Structure formats: structure tokens, C-alpha cells
Amino acid sequence: MMALFQISDEIRVQGTTKNGSDTIRYMMDHAAETDVLILDIGLPDLSGVDVARVLRDASIDTPILIVSNDDSSDTVLRAIRAGICGYLLKDCDGEELKHAVREVSFGRRYIDQRLLPYLMDRVRGEEQQNSPSYPVRPPHPSAAMSAVTRFMPGLEELTPRERDVLRLMAEGHTNDEIATRLFITPKTARNHTTSILQKLGVKTRTQAVVLALSQDISISAGTLGLFS
Structure with missing residues (x-):
């Protein structure tokens, strides 16, 4: 994997x-000077998802980018729920890796475009029965484009304030925390959340967040260090 990272003077391997345990210990001491933490899923002891969860529980908020060969919908969703900021497949080229690192370092989200169509189907409950984990790479690039286009109308219907709320939801904030950050009442925050779910045609915050990640809502809402 290290060969992928020798791509630009912008990225310095700190x-x-x-393994996962060493990564956790390292981050406990060096989080302040680490701009982006890049993890694989298949670490020798803990998984990259487990590492991400431990670091978030320890209030270490360094952006985490997963770079892995694992493209199962289960794994990607678990990683998102654990608080990672980006997920990239290992067969990406150097330019995409550089772009992904830059995006998460700026506080934005990045999900490999090849993962989006079937990931969205999974979140919407449309996956096939008896297939709890299946590849999410689309068979053709056109499939990815058509799937992304299919979900755009709901996002376009969101008001600027609803986009702010959705961005904060994607960052893991509760309604009360969103209310504090946006200087609105908790009731107003809950009303915005309800409206967002209705407009996006989803039933849960998790579904809304994955949709937001797939379209990089943080950019439109206008939102290195250790390699393992």
C-alpha cells in the first residue's frame, strides 16, 4: 500500500x-500533529473499523480515511457508523488517493464512487434476501452515474438551512447539538430533520447521512500523517 502514498509533495508520511493496537497507541500520543489517519480494514489484530470506533470513543477527531480491498456493503456501512470520513478502494489511482486525502483533511467526506449505487440500495432496504454482505462495485461506470443522478432531486429540494442540518448530521451531531451550533431551538432542529427525511425519501438518520455522504453534502453546504 505504501507505493500508493508516494504521490505528491503535499502528503508527508509521518x-x-x-497493527490496530499500535495505531491506537500512536494516535493517543500524536493525534495533534496528525492531519489524516489512513487505515486498512484487515489489520492483524483489530479491524480498521474497530480502531476508528476506539479513537472516536476517546474523543480523537482526526479525520480517518479507509483504504481497503473490502467493498462489501456491510463493511462500508459499519465504517461510516464508526465515524470514518472517507472510504476508498485500494485499486484507485494516485490522483484519486491524493484527492481523497485532501477532501477529508478539509473536513469533508469522500466515498469511492464505485461503492455508491449498491450501497444506497442497501441502505434503502432493497438488497436481495439472504445476501447480508455482497460486493457493491457497479458492473459498469454508467450504472454509478445513473444511480447518482437518480438521487439528486431529493437533495435539490433541501433548503439552505436543511443542508446545514444534514451536514451536521453527517458529522455525527445530535439534534440538540445541531440546535446549539445553528442557534435554533431543539424543536426546530427536529422539525428540520423530519423534513429532510421526507424530502430524501428515507426513514432514518443513517439513511439520510449515507445519502449525504454519497453526494458530499458538506461541500454544497459550504463544508497527514499516519498510514497503516
């Missing part, structure tokens, strides 16, 4: 670790 340190490497051998």
Missing part, C-alpha cells in the same frame, strides 16, 4: 504502524 509514521506507520503494524
Whole structure:
């Protein structure tokens, strides 16, 4: 994997670790000077998702980018719920990796475009019965484009304030925290959340957040360090 990271003078490898436990210990000491933490899923002891969850529980908010060969919908969703900021497949090229690192370092979200169509179907409950985990790479690039276009209308219907709320939801904030950040009442925040779910045609906050991540709502709402 290290060969992928020798791509630009913009990215400096600050340190490497051998497993999840070492990564956690390293970040406990070096989080302040680490701009982006890049993890694989298949670490020797803990999974990258487990590492992300431990770091978030420890209030370490360094942006985490997963770079992995694992393209199952289960894994991607677990990683998102654990608080990662980006998920990229290992067969990406150097330019896309550089772009993904830049995006998450700026506080934005990045999901490999090839993961989006079937990931969205999974979140919407449209996956096939008896297939709890299946590849999410679309068979043809056109499939990805048509799927993304299919979900755009709901996002376009959101008001600027609803986009602000959705962006904060994607960052993991509760309605009360959103209310505080936007200087609105908790009731207003809940009303915005309800309206967002209705406009996007989803039933849960998680579904709305994945949709937001797929369209990088943080950019339109206008929102290195260790490699393992």
C-alpha cells in the first residue's frame, strides 16, 4: 500500500504502524500533529473499523480515511457508523488517493464512487434476501452515474438551512447539538430533520447521512500523517 502514498509533495508520511493496537497507541500520543489517519480494514489484530470506533470513543477527531480491498456493503456501512470520513478502494489511482486525502483533511467526506449505487440500495432496504454482505462495485461506470443522478432531486429540494442540518448530521451531531451550533431551538432542529427525511425519501438518520455522504453534502453546504 505504501507505493500508493508516494504521490505528491503535499502528503508527508509521518509514521506507520503494524497493527490496530499500535495505531491506537500512536494516535493517543500524536493525534495533534496528525492531519489524516489512513487505515486498512484487515489489520492483524483489530479491524480498521474497530480502531476508528476506539479513537472516536476517546474523543480523537482526526479525520480517518479507509483504504481497503473490502467493498462489501456491510463493511462500508459499519465504517461510516464508526465515524470514518472517507472510504476508498485500494485499486484507485494516485490522483484519486491524493484527492481523497485532501477532501477529508478539509473536513469533508469522500466515498469511492464505485461503492455508491449498491450501497444506497442497501441502505434503502432493497438488497436481495439472504445476501447480508455482497460486493457493491457497479458492473459498469454508467450504472454509478445513473444511480447518482437518480438521487439528486431529493437533495435539490433541501433548503439552505436543511443542508446545514444534514451536514451536521453527517458529522455525527445530535439534534440538540445541531440546535446549539445553528442557534435554533431543539424543536426546530427536529422539525428540520423530519423534513429532510421526507424530502430524501428515507426513514432514518443513517439513511439520510449515507445519502449525504454519497453526494458530499458538506461541500454544497459550504463544508497527514499516519498510514497503516
